[in-house]
Amino acid sequence: MKIAITAQNPSPENQVDPHFGRAAWLMIYDQEKNEWESIDNSAGVNAARGAGIQAAQKVVDHKAEALITGAIGPNAFKSLSAAGVKIYHGATGTVEDALQAYLEGQLREATTNDAKGGV
Amino acid sequence: MPMKIAIASGKGGTGKTTIAANLAHLFSQQGRKVTYLDCDVEAPNGHIFLKPQLTEHSPATTLIPQIDLGRCIHCGKCGRICQFNALLCLPEKVVTFPEMCHACGACLLVCPAEAITEIPREIGSIDQGMAGSIIFARGLLNIGEVMSPPLIRALKSKAEEGEVTIVDAPPGTSCPVIESIRDCDYVVLVTEPTPFGLNDLELAVEVVRALDLSFGVVVNRAGLNDQPMLDFCTEQNILVLAQLPDDRRVAEAYSRGQLICEALPDFKARFFSLMAAMETAILGRQIKSSERSNP
Numbered sequence: 001m002k003i004a005i006t007a008q009n010p011s012p013e014n015q016v017d018p019h020f021g022r023a024a025w026l027m028i029y030d031q032e033k034n035e036w037e038s039i040d041n042s043a044g045v046n047a048a049r050g051a052g053i054q055a056a057q058k059v060v061d062h063k064a065e066a067l068i069t070g071a072i073g074p075n076a077f078k079s080l081s082a083a084g085v086k087i088y089h090g091a092t093g094t095v096e097d098a099l100q101a102y103l104e105g106q107l108r109e110a111t112t113n114d115a116k117g118g119v
Numbered sequence: 120m121p122m123k124i125a126i127a128s129g130k131g132g133t134g135k136t137t138i139a140a141n142l143a144h145l146f147s148q149q150g151r152k153v154t155y156l157d158c159d160v161e162a163p164n165g166h167i168f169l170k171p172q173l174t175e176h177s178p179a180t181t182l183i184p185q186i187d188l189g190r191c192i193h194c195g196k197c198g199r200i201c202q203f204n205a206l207l208c209l210p211e212k213v214v215t216f217p218e219m220c221h222a223c224g225a226c227l228l229v230c231p232a233e234a235i236t237e238i239p240r241e242i243g244s245i246d247q248g249m250a251g252s253i254i255f256a257r258g259l260l261n262i263g264e265v266m267s268p269p270l271i272r273a274l275k276s277k278a279e280e281g282e283v284t285i286v287d288a289p290p291g292t293s294c295p296v297i298e299s300i301r302d303c304d305y306v307v308l309v310t311e312p313t314p315f316g317l318n319d320l321e322l323a324v325e326v327v328r329a330l331d332l333s334f335g336v337v338v339n340r341a342g343l344n345d346q347p348m349l350d351f352c353t354e355q356n357i358l359v360l361a362q363l364p365d366d367r368r369v370a371e372a373y374s375r376g377q378l379i380c381e382a383l384p385d386f387k388a389r390f391f392s393l394m395a396a397m398e399t400a401i402l403g404r405q406i407k408s409s410e411r412s413n414p
Contacts, residue, residue: 047204049203049219050203050204050205050216051204053204053207053219054204056207057198057207057208060207060210075216078216079214082209082214083207083209083210
């Protein structure tokens with residue numbers, strides 16, 4: 001399975017980006033291959049509106065089945081839920097820390113009530 | 120010749136509505152057929168001063184795409200063409216975000232399967248009526264809605280124009296302002312002599328110049344520190360139509376919902392000279408443009 005994690009820089013040793021739609025990068029971890037792929041999300045950072053929807057499209061296009069981030073907004077939540085992507089929020093530290101926390105079951109899955117946006 | 124005059128500003132709270140309502144009232148008193156359009160649809164308040172009898176209420180809509188999933192071939196073209204992120208193409212469905220849609224219709228054009236139709240979505244309402252002999256119309260955007268230009272467009276096309284049409288524009292320099300002022304014969308930029316007022320006036324001047332509109336400036340609450348504002352207008356060769364002094368009596372009359380020109384006779388004279396300066400500028404522009412078309 002593939003897992004997407006928001007990142008401030010394109011490397012797993014870097015910090016998790018607390019935003020989803022406006023995250024600088026999306027890191028995609030492929031569990032089977034144990035490989036990382038980095039996706040530039042500068043379009044989202046600079047988007048006037050609809051950044052969450054745009055970023056969700058990237059997550060879906062890269063076939064990630066779970067997303068790990070700091071906080072999620074309502075449109076991103078609606079997009080990812082419709083695509084069946086599981087959303088885990090409240091991640092902090094490095095991208096690797098966040099992945100570890102997720103694998104150990106320490107991250108909470110977001111619900112509609114959490115999807116208020118903001119950090 | 121009919122005149123359509125927009126009252127705009129960069130900064131909010133400079134006195135657009137005060138000026139617009141007083142102008143509408145005084146033009147009407149001169150026996151002219153006046154229409155007042157409150158295009159500040161996020162917070163229309165011209166009715167407080169003009170006190171119209173609103174007799175007609177109608178919904179205003181914009182178009183959004185509706186996807187027929189039976190016909191959709193999931194090619195993703197609609198999602199890619201949309202510049203506003205209003206469509207999300209998933210492997211087996213298309214999710215629409217109506218509040219993001221600008222009703223440009225591009226998704227319809229690119230869909231190879233004819234799976235998209237447009238349906239109306241209500242974004243606000245239009246109220247119309249008479250304020251004395253003034254034709255009064257205002258738009259009111261629904262709470263939580265952000266897409267005001269289609270409502271402003273509907274308001275402007277619905278209301279009957281007068282010999283003088285006063286367009287009370289929203290503050291700022293973005294799409295709602297442009298939609299309000301683009302087809303006007305003249306723009307009055309209302310400002311105040313503060314650093315914020317000057318900064319936002321500079322932005323507003325850029326907008327009206329980009330639209331190639333004739334305009335002049337009213338300095339409201341004058342007497343604070345007017346020189347930087349006046350220097351800017353001189354440097355830029357901008358006509359200052361009037362300087363309305365900062366006066367507590369104006370604030371008091373305003374807070375009671377009164378028209379300044381009625382409450383304060385000395386201000387009535389100031390408004391008359393503003394109207395004269397404006398009409399001279401509009402006439403000058405009309406003569407110039409008719410010379411250009413009939414050399």
